[in-house]
Amino acid sequence: MPPPDLMVVTDLDGTLLDHHDYSFDAALPLLDRLRADGVPVVFCSSKTVAEITALQERTGLVGSPFVAENGAVVVGHDGRALTGPADGGLERLLAALDDLRGALDLHCETFSTVTDEIVATWTGLDVQAAADARRREASEVLLWRSEDDDRAGEFRAGLTAAGLDLVRGGRFWHVLPAGCDKGAAVRTLVADHERRTGNTPRTIGLGDGPNDTALLDAVDLAVVVRGHGPAPGPLADDRPERVHRTTSPAPQGWTEGLTHFLGNDR
Incomplete structure (x- = not known):
């Protein structure tokens, strides 16, 4: 027992x-x-x-x-x-992330900016499961590109200034509100x-x-x-x-x- x-x-x-x-x-x-x-x-x-x-x-x-x-x-x-999730929290997170991607000219892609079919190819999930993976309430998933490595420090600093954290998973990086971890x-x-x-x-x-x-x-x-x-x-x-x-x-x-x-x- x-x-x-x-x-x-x-x-x-x-x-x-x-x-x-x-x-x-x-x-x-x-x-x-x-x-x-x-x-x-x-x-x-x-x-x-x-x-x-x-x-x-x-x-x-x-x-x-x-x-x-x-x-x-x-x-x-x-x-x-x-x-x-706080009211409007995801919208603010996505806006801050989009601003940083533009300011730093990053090539990274996110779940919210692509289709279910593309997420399915990234993950190996079927399309319905990929759609569930995109139904995020408080965070965003990031597919980092190696050509952006020289700006990784600036990117992380920008997220910190916006009250966000960046954590690494098995396949992807994840942007979420600061202080929220497992x-x-x-x-x-x-x-x-x-x-x-x-x-x-x-x-x-x-x-x-x-x-x-x-x-x-x-x-x-x-x-x-x-x-x-x-x-x-x-x-x-x-x-x-x-x-x-x-x-x-x-x-x-x-x-x-x-x-x-x-x-x-x-």
């Missing part, structure tokens, strides 16, 4: 979902057992609300808390928005759990990319899933008793990492 008040917080692409085809079959047996034991499995991703709720339906986790858009949207266990989202969910139950959950977090660093720093036990790009880190507490790095990529690595901490009786 799992310890009482366990909470699993997991990134999706490259962590639970295969980097190439987004499959998760190898993780289903453990995912099913966690659900049967009543362990909250919190999806914590750069994906949109539409994408995450669709995946919750496929995995039987409808109604579970989740974190969307790298922490810019946090939804509690009862569907309450714990953190959400670590802050985890702390929000833990605080909400404490208010509802009076107990502090034991947290295990899983991630594979740089935008998961804050998540892995915010949990009690961390799993770094072997990825296909830059890894998270450096972590604030990298002791081997707290951090496990998997030998397998997603989705096998997801099961490997959780089993390392929970034991084979899972």
